[in-house]
Amino acid sequence: MLIFDKKEGMDICDGKKRRKVKGGMRGCRRSVAGKMRREACKVLRSLPVADNNHPEPMEEEEDEDFFSISFLRNDLLEPAVVVAPRYSLLREVGRGSYGVVYEAIARKTGARVAVKRLQCDAPENVELALAEFWALASLEDRHQNVVQLEECVLQRNGLAQKMSHGNKRSKQYLRLVETSLKGERILGYPAEPCYLWFVMEFCEGGDLNQYILSRRPDPRTNKSFMRQLTSAVAFLHKNNIVHRDLKPDNILISQKSGSPVLKVADFGLSKVCAGLSSGGKGGEDYPAAGGGGRGNNQNNVVNVNKFWLSSACGSDFYMAPEVWEGHYTAKADIFALGIIIWAMIERITFIDAESKRELLGTYIRQGTEIVPVGEALLENPKMVLHIPQKTRSSMSEGVKKLLQDMLAVNPQDRPDAFQLEVRMDQVTCAA
Numbered sequence: 358m359l360i361f362d363k364k365e366g367m368d369i370c371d372g373k374k375r376r377k378v379k380g381g382m383r384g385c386r387r388s389v390a391g392k393m394r395r396e397a398c399k400v401l402r403s404l405p406v407a408d409n410n411h412p413e414p415m416e417e418e419e420d421e422d423f424f425s426i427s428f429l430r431n432d433l434l435e436p437a438v439v440v441a442p443r444y445s446l447l448r449e450v451g452r453g454s455y456g457v458v459y460e461a462i463a464r465k466t467g468a469r470v471a472v473k474r475l476q477c478d479a480p481e482n483v484e485l486a487l488a489e490f491w492a493l494a495s496l497e498d499r500h501q502n503v504v505q506l507e508e509c510v511l512q513r514n515g516l517a518q519k520m521s522h523g524n525k526r527s528k529q530y531l532r533l534v535e536t537s538l539k540g541e542r543i544l545g546y547p548a549e550p551c552y553l554w555f556v557m558e559f560c561e562g563g564d565l566n567q568y569i570l571s572r573r574p575d576p577r578t579n580k581s582f583m584r585q586l587t588s589a590v591a592f593l594h595k596n597n598i599v600h601r602d603l604k605p606d607n608i609l610i611s612q613k614s615g616s617p618v619l620k621v622a623d624f625g626l627s628k629v630c631a632g633l634s635s636g637g638k639g640g641e642d643y644p645a646a647g648g649g650g651r652g653n654n655q656n657n658v659v660n661v662n663k664f665w666l667s668s669a670c671g672s673d674f675y676m677a678p679e680v681w682e683g684h685y686t687a688k689a690d691i692f693a694l695g696i697i698i699w700a701m702i703e704r705i706t707f708i709d710a711e712s713k714r715e716l717l718g719t720y721i722r723q724g725t726e727i728v729p730v731g732e733a734l735l736e737n738p739k740m741v742l743h744i745p746q747k748t749r750s751s752m753s754e755g756v757k758k759l760l761q762d763m764l765a766v767n768p769q770d771r772p773d774a775f776q777l778e779v780r781m782d783q784v785t786c787a788a
Contacts, residue, residue, distance in 0.1 A: 444472060444556065455482045455625075460559060470507060473555040483533055485625040486553045490520060492598050492624040493555075495631070502589035504609060504622040505558045513551040520553070560620050562610025566717055568617065569605075569701055576751065578617065579702055580785040583756075585619040587781040590694055591774040593621070594661045594687050601666075602626040603693035604675045605700075605717045626671065630664040630687075661687045662773050674707070674718035678735040678766055688768035691777060695763030696730060702756070703747050719746070734766045755784035 444461045451458040456475040463470055475486040493506035509520040511533070533551075562568055565582075572578075586608070593600060600607075600621065607623040669676075669683040677692035679685040699705065700717040707727060709716055721733040721740075734740055744760050745752040759780055765771045772780060 444470065446472060455485060461556075469559040469561075471557045471559040473557065475553045475555070477533060477551040477553060487533060488627055489555065489624040490553065491629050492627040493557075494520075495598070495629050496596055498596075500589060500592040502585045502619050502621060503592060504560070504620040507556040507558070509556070510554040511551070512554060517554075557622075558611070558620070560609035560611045560622075562612045562617060565605035565608040565610065565619070565697070565701070566714070568610045569704070569717060570706070570715060574704065581616075582619055582701065583698055584781055584785055586621075586694055586698070587774070587778045589619065589621045590690055591778040594690070594774040597629055597631040597661055597664075598624075599628045599630060599661070599664070599666065599687045600624065600626075600690050600693075601628060602671050602675075603690055603697065604672045605697060606672075608697070628664075628666055630661055673729045673732070674716075674720060676729060676731045677768065678731045678738070679768055681732055681735050686768060688771050688773065691763050691771045691774065692731065692768075694777075695760050699744065699746075699760050699764075702752055703745055703750060705746060730764065734764075738766045740766075753784065753787070755787055759784050 442464065444463055446459040446461045448460050449457060450460050450471070456473055459472045459474070461470050461472045462468070475482065475489075477483045477486055490509050493504075494509065496503070496506075499505055511518050511520050533553075590600070590603070602623060602625070603621070607621065609620040609622050611618045611620055664686060666685055666689075667683050669680055671680055671689075671693070675693040675696045677685060677689040680689050696719050697717065700719045705717065705719050706715050707718055707720060708714070719730055720727040721730055722728075723733070730742070742761065742764055744757050744764075759772075759777075763771055763777070
């Protein structure tokens with residue numbers, strides 16, 4: 358099994374070094390995020406609003422698997438009253454470089470939810486947390502293939518405050534934005550940790566890697582997943598959101614309805630393009646303190662593909678050639694989607710040397726090394742991709758042609774998300 362090791366600047370494959378890409382990875386690569394402290398989740402206590410109907414304080418919870426959420430209003434501190442926790446944390450289901458995800462129960466309804474805790478202890482962590490909040494909070498409509506944010510809570514020193522989109526009256530929120538913009542810690546001291554808690558729908562089916570690789574190949578499931586993924590990306594682009602980190606790890610599976618439903622998740626590297634300059638120069642402007650901008654989604658079919666982004670971020674095997682150069686648009690999401698779909702259909706995998714996990718992902722062989730497709734195309738733009746890769750493949754001619762277009766080295770030759778959605782329906786119905 359081929360092994361890819363990310364520890365040496367992304368350029369060690371099978372133990373041999375390759376040259377580094379010029380400019381390297383800048384800005385929002387996962388590797389720059391600060392390490393999460395691994396302390397157990399403590400009981401959060403908060404100061405409630407004046408009209409809270411809890412005249413008698415509750416006893417302190419000794420267990421470490423609950424958190425309570427009451428909210429401050431306009432940053433005014435009311436007399437302290439302890440309230441019952443709203444969510445019971447059941448178990449840890451995932452851990453990354455800057456966050457922990459728990460399965461939890463909403464005490465009022467009994468519904469299972471996912472709770473992600475992000476520690477805002479460094480500017481780069483704040484930037485990732487705010488990017489996720491701005492993206493999910495900017496969505497006015499729901500989509501069945503995009504993970505749903507129920508609420509986001511800012512917590513510091515045992516005080517919790519509900520985050521709302523564009524809340525310029527919240528001093529804590531504005532301080533987070535300022536931390537991200539200035540690139541320096543201004544929100545308290547290390548002894549006063551600040552957290553963002555994201556409460557989202559729970560996906561019990563794991564991620565796309567786990568789901569696909571634990572089952573026998575099923576063409577019907579593949580077709581369904583292809584349509585669902587293109588629908589999700591079209592929805593995001595319609596709402597001016599470029600995901601920038603599409604990969605099987607960030608695609609979750611819900612099985613509540615009986616049939617598997619994909620949910621695109623993890624928006625820490627996403628960009629809300631509304632209100633940004635659409636000029637040809639790179640340069641990534643930040644949204645104003647109000648967030649990424651809501652509403653006015655007219656004409657976005659064209660406009661989202663005219664916003665130029667410059668931070669070379671994402672995950673190596675799914676990054677488009679232009680992302681490695683640091684000058685790209687939303688078409689980079691189309692390339693990543695092409696890699697995912699190709700790997701899913703043919704079950705092309707590699708072993709990530711750091712996590713030891715088998716992951717879906719397509720690559721190019723160069724001798725004994727494996728190279729991400731986007732990097733290989735950057736080095737050799739005239740290279741022809743052999744799709745399908747396996748001799749005995751059931752891939753139809755329509756899907757083959759569509760994947761070739763999605764993985765075109767020139768982003769202008771790729772379909773946009775809306776053209777892709779139409780074509781995907783056609784080729785999956787015909788196959």
